Amino acid sequence: xxxxxxxxxxxxxxxxxxxxxxxxxxxxxxxxxxxxxxxxxxxxxxxxxxxxxxxxxxxxxxxxxxxxxxxxxxxxxxxxxxxxxxxxxxxxxxxxxxxxxxxxxxxxxxxxxxxxxxxxxxxxxxxxxxxxxxxxxxxxxxxxxxxxxxxxxxxxxxxxxxxxxxxxxxxxxxxxxxxxxxxxxxxxxxxxxxxxxxxxxxxxxxxxxxxxxxxxxxxxxxxxxxxxxxxxxxxxxxxxxxxxxxxxxxxxxxxxxxxxxxxxxxxxxxxxxxxxxxxxxxxxxxxxxxxxxxxxxxxxxxxxxxxxxxxxxxxxxxxxxxxxxxxx
Amino acid sequence: xxxxxxxxxxxxxxxxxxxxxxxxxxxxxxxxxxxxxxxxxxxxxxxxxxxxxxxxxxxxxxxxxxxxxxxxxxxxxxxxxxxxxxxxxxxxxxxxxxxxxxxxxxxxxxxxxxxxxxxxxxxxxxxxxxxxxxxxxxxxxxxxxxxxxxxxxxxxxxxxxxxxxxxxxxxxxxxxxxxxxxxxxxxxxxxxxxxxxxxxxxxxxxxxxxxxxxxxxxxxxxxxxxxxxxxxxxxxxxxxxxxxxxxxxxxxxxxxxxxxxxxxxxxxxxxxxxxxxxxxxxxx
Amino acid sequence: xxxxxxxxxxxxxxxxxxxxxxxxxxxxxxxxxxxxxxxxxxxxxxxxxxxxxxxxxxxxxxxxxxxxxxxxxxxxxxxxxxxxxxxxxxxxxxxxxxxxxxxxxxxxxxxxxxxxxxxxxxxxxxxxxxxxxxxxxxxxxxxxxxxxxxxxxxxxxxxxxxxxxxxxxxxxxxxxxxxxxxxxxxxxxxxxxxxxxxxxxxxxxxxxxxxxxxxxxxxxxxxxxxxxxxxxxxxxxxxxxxxxxxxxxxxxxxxxxxxxxxxx
Numbered sequence: 001x002x003x004x005x006x007x008x009x010x011x012x013x014x015x016x017x018x019x020x021x022x023x024x025x026x027x028x029x030x031x032x033x034x035x036x037x038x039x040x041x042x043x044x045x046x047x048x049x050x051x052x053x054x055x056x057x058x059x060x061x062x063x064x065x066x067x068x069x070x071x072x073x074x075x076x077x078x079x080x081x082x083x084x085x086x087x088x089x090x091x092x093x094x095x096x097x098x099x100x101x102x103x104x105x106x107x108x109x110x111x112x113x114x115x116x117x118x119x120x121x122x123x124x125x126x127x128x129x130x131x132x133x134x135x136x137x138x139x140x141x142x143x144x145x146x147x148x149x150x151x152x153x154x155x156x157x158x159x160x161x162x163x164x165x166x167x168x169x170x171x172x173x174x175x176x177x178x179x180x181x182x183x184x185x186x187x188x189x190x191x192x193x194x195x196x197x198x199x200x201x202x203x204x205x206x207x208x209x210x211x212x213x214x215x216x217x218x219x220x221x222x223x224x225x226x227x228x229x230x231x232x233x234x235x236x237x238x239x240x241x242x243x244x245x246x247x248x249x250x251x252x253x254x255x256x257x258x259x260x261x262x263x264x265x266x267x268x269x270x271x272x273x274x275x276x277x278x279x280x281x282x283x284x285x286x287x288x289x290x291x292x293x294x295x296x297x298x299x300x301x302x303x304x305x306x307x308x309x310x311x312x313x314x315x316x317x318x319x320x321x322x323x324x325x326x327x328x
Numbered sequence: 329x330x331x332x333x334x335x336x337x338x339x340x341x342x343x344x345x346x347x348x349x350x351x352x353x354x355x356x357x358x359x360x361x362x363x364x365x366x367x368x369x370x371x372x373x374x375x376x377x378x379x380x381x382x383x384x385x386x387x388x389x390x391x392x393x394x395x396x397x398x399x400x401x402x403x404x405x406x407x408x409x410x411x412x413x414x415x416x417x418x419x420x421x422x423x424x425x426x427x428x429x430x431x432x433x434x435x436x437x438x439x440x441x442x443x444x445x446x447x448x449x450x451x452x453x454x455x456x457x458x459x460x461x462x463x464x465x466x467x468x469x470x471x472x473x474x475x476x477x478x479x480x481x482x483x484x485x486x487x488x489x490x491x492x493x494x495x496x497x498x499x500x501x502x503x504x505x506x507x508x509x510x511x512x513x514x515x516x517x518x519x520x521x522x523x524x525x526x527x528x529x530x531x532x533x534x535x536x537x538x539x540x541x542x543x544x545x546x547x548x549x550x551x552x553x554x555x556x557x558x559x560x561x562x563x564x565x566x567x568x569x570x571x572x573x574x575x576x577x578x579x580x581x582x583x584x585x586x587x588x589x590x591x592x593x594x595x596x597x598x599x600x601x602x603x604x605x606x607x608x609x610x611x612x
Numbered sequence: 613x614x615x616x617x618x619x620x621x622x623x624x625x626x627x628x629x630x631x632x633x634x635x636x637x638x639x640x641x642x643x644x645x646x647x648x649x650x651x652x653x654x655x656x657x658x659x660x661x662x663x664x665x666x667x668x669x670x671x672x673x674x675x676x677x678x679x680x681x682x683x684x685x686x687x688x689x690x691x692x693x694x695x696x697x698x699x700x701x702x703x704x705x706x707x708x709x710x711x712x713x714x715x716x717x718x719x720x721x722x723x724x725x726x727x728x729x730x731x732x733x734x735x736x737x738x739x740x741x742x743x744x745x746x747x748x749x750x751x752x753x754x755x756x757x758x759x760x761x762x763x764x765x766x767x768x769x770x771x772x773x774x775x776x777x778x779x780x781x782x783x784x785x786x787x788x789x790x791x792x793x794x795x796x797x798x799x800x801x802x803x804x805x806x807x808x809x810x811x812x813x814x815x816x817x818x819x820x821x822x823x824x825x826x827x828x829x830x831x832x833x834x835x836x837x838x839x840x841x842x843x844x845x846x847x848x849x850x851x852x853x854x855x856x857x858x859x860x861x862x863x864x865x866x867x868x869x870x871x872x873x874x875x876x
Contacts, residue, residue: 057420057421104594111362111363112597114417115363116598120594126583127583127587130583169730170729173730174724177727177734178713178714178716178717178727180727185714188701189702191665191697192697194665195663195695195697196686196714196777197686197690197719206724210724210728236541240424240541243421243424275435276436278432279433280432282427284425286404289404289413289418290407293411293418
């Protein structure tokens, strides 16, 4: 398989971004929406990696994002670091918390693991809210500087979506590696994976740590773009929204979470009454679970497979059974 | 010392409400191997409706609203099952969806205000310790409900069927036990008890649209502290958690007190005592 | 005795029930060792004990003299002991090639970070893995199934894919968990031929099986388990003539030929 074929998702996304962003950034409101959508897309991608690949139903991604956001705010505003110098902190801090927690709970049942992520997310949120002198408590931290060369909202939109493309590129690399395959096996049968030589809790934890780093980056972008963070900026409800976006789009597909974000968050921006967002999200989720449990991408893939099957049976191509019969 | 006793008593009273949320959770986990994340939302909708209508009629309407919500959840559950879903995590995910719908509906219809109604503001003084009557009333209600549940589960034929389907759902189905009906019933009971908890919260500390997630988690924490399995354990779990919370807030910090339920959950799950094995196990 | 896969005095108890009570078994390179016994006799427990899925409460397991007792499954694989599953839960849409490539996990050298960034090193290794997987599939006659989804395979082919997945890891000892269960007689013959070929390459095979015919065809030596003890051990013919074995293992059915076809 060639380089290009193994990076189909990255290419598709890059082309879509290159086509859509120049149009979108002509309008100031759309530009802002595009930037925020990109941030949410990163968050949903982190859910995709964690839930879709590693099988951890995560409810702590917004907490990891707020770690990234506060890392940015504290490093630049309190300690006067130049922007960009805080990126490694925003990447590593969430991972350093996520990894040991995952090691602790990765061997539990999926339900218990999900609850543990919810618990750790809540603990992080409370810690941030109550560490007044450090995080500014309920007031938050204002005046986070913009990232050097990037100042205008349009440049932020470009930066954020460039980051989305980069993350998708890395994600796709992972999926096509031995580790990605092992995660896929793990999700179906941990014993089978262990017999391949995989250390399941270790690999799952590593994937969860990477996913939390992605969330950290989205928080980092958020802090620099909005220039303000508070406990309300990235609260527990965003964790749930990100999960819903990923599931609706198709958590196990690389681009599924991004599609879900565009559909759920993009469309709510067109709806009246922002308060009804939850109604819309919740119903979308329940309908998707009932109609297409693997998300919209799953629906598309199922359809494509059917078409392929139909075409194959028409053209009289050899089927698996015939191959089997012809085996020496 | 007097402070310590006061914290313990207050915590015990506050924890009673967790027990009401915890009891149906442990029943649901036992019979359907899943968690209903929407219980906190049932409590919210019950409180919101009851506060709006007021009085006894309000309380009844609130309970009805909570049960209606739970009925919707049980229908979603059955729908998913009919479509061939056996994965507990998917039911849990769907309950998140319903929870989001209810919270958002409350926010849209009533706004971001918090609901609080005080009927009994009086309190008794016991050797210098003030105990509010509403709190004692809450504990009494929780204890009665939990004891009734315990008797039903342990000593009735309904309970026997529930225990049978908890141990082996397929076997129970073959023995002509209506497993799916039981599971739906447990969802409904969850709605009723969560609605009751919502009313009690409404009459004591008050509730707003952001509360459901915290309530659900507190209930879950109470359900697993002493092992999922029996309603009585949920009562003790709820009380233990309330006490721990009150002590943390009295001696340590408000933040640690808020973290208590979550620390409980992490601690219990990572230690995996024998009774939570059913919840914790499943992976080699 | 240091060569081969040696399990000595294996003991396991589950909450007071003693599933294994001091079992000895040796798998030598180039030979197929059979392990038979009734349901609940401890076959699977012994199997899981050796492969690290169950922690023994007593006894020693060693591979070529190196102690592997109590190691976790992935560590056991790294020591060259591979296993198959009777009915692995696989994602139905995985291709056969991908499934076999999964078996190479233990030999992957590039790091997770390297894989993430798609380093040239990792990419080269990825190509190498695929070549090794294809070579193994070629040897087992699976080459033209490369792109077929595992969900579409017959049970017989699925078991063969399992064997390929196990072999490709470079295992020197291969544990087969009832590979013939549910196969048609044609499939059984094919599988038996492949297992024989595997042993001929110098690998040691432990065959846990209900199917007496298969055991008789393949094994040089057979151990019979009964309530956690080795009842008797020897060549298949010796073992099947042993009165104790006939009483224990075949008592209910009486007729050996019956058992061969109809057991479980």
